[in-house]
Amino acid sequence: MPEEDLPPSGREWKRGPGGLPDFFREDTLRQHRHLLMLVERHGYHWRVARLTDPAPTLPEPVITAVAKAEHERWADFRRNTGWRGLARSQRDRGEDWIKAHKRELDRQRRNANLVPWDDPAVPASVQAPDEVTQQSPDAPAQESEKTPRQKLREFNVQIDTAIIERLRLWGVEPVADRYRRVGIVTASELTEQVTWTTDQGDELTSQPGDFWVVDAAGAGRGVARARFADLYEPTDVPGRYRRRGTVTARRVRAREIVPTLEGPAVAEPGMWVLTDDHGDSWPVTDDYLSQHYRREKPAPDRSRPQRSGESSRAPGA
Secondary structure (H helix, E strand, O other): OOHHHOOHHHOEOOOOOOEOOHHHHHHHHHHHHHHHHHHHHOOEEEEEOOOOOOOOOOOHHHHHHHHHHHHHHHHHHHHHOOOEOOOHHHHOOOHHHHHHOHHHHHHOOEOOOOOOOOOOOOOOOOOOOOOOOOOOOOHHHHHHHOOHHHHHHHHHHHHHHHHHHHHHHHOEEEEEOEEEEOOEEEEEEOOOOEEEEOOOOOEEEEOOOOEEEEOOOOOEEEEOHHHHHHHEEEOOOOOEEEEOOEEEEEEOOOOEEEEEOOEEEEEOOOOEEEEOOOOOEEEEOHHHHHHHEEEOOOOOOOOOOOOOOOOOOOOOO
16 A cells, blocks of 8 residues: 555654654654653653663553543544544444544544543444554454443553553653651550541451551551551650651542552542552552652662763752
């Protein structure tokens, strides 16, 4: 097929004959810029990629929220530039017809995926790039069981995951921000089982031998015995302990259930899910995070070659 007849997805990035039209170049650049910003909104920062280390991955709730926000941004951009979804007569012809007429639909400024994220009648018109997913022998049966909405969401997640993987090859990767635990608490060992309620109304249970911890505001919670020494260190005052250690934190965008050591807890939008170095997670409110944790500044990346004349000292040091 001549290059000029290829749909945008089959064209090179170059300008000019056979290259990607400016509209699609701008759309792609917007997509990358928006993704960089969205990842930071969820409690991550971008650092120089360390290709000798395992590739960092975003938790499923984070990459799904990023994919949803990017899909909505993309849909708004397309609508504002004259694009529309498929007409019912086109949509009813099925996925195979849509794929076969992709070039014609592009000329009409119609896109099968130009629908709300939560639309249950979304047509599954696209597949993830071959470099992102590999089909297993039983994949066709599995795909046939998925709803159109599931396929669209998975496609968007796969696209954004592919962009993050590509950015890593280009030299940057997302890393979760770290927060240091601060403050003094009182703590005592439990002699019997205690069921307690979080600020969100979740009932959690602590066992004999666990610790009951009360912070400076008078709020109490149970802490598993196996984790207490990792989280608190004794002060000079008996029964008083200093909070220790660091965690990662990600912003909650959609309601989710977080499995904690004491039982399942609900995390509402606007809250944070903290995860320690053991992989244990728990939700906290925005106020609790600001009162009991301090964000650590990312360490300078020593893997970046220092330019000639560039000082390694901080300004004013």
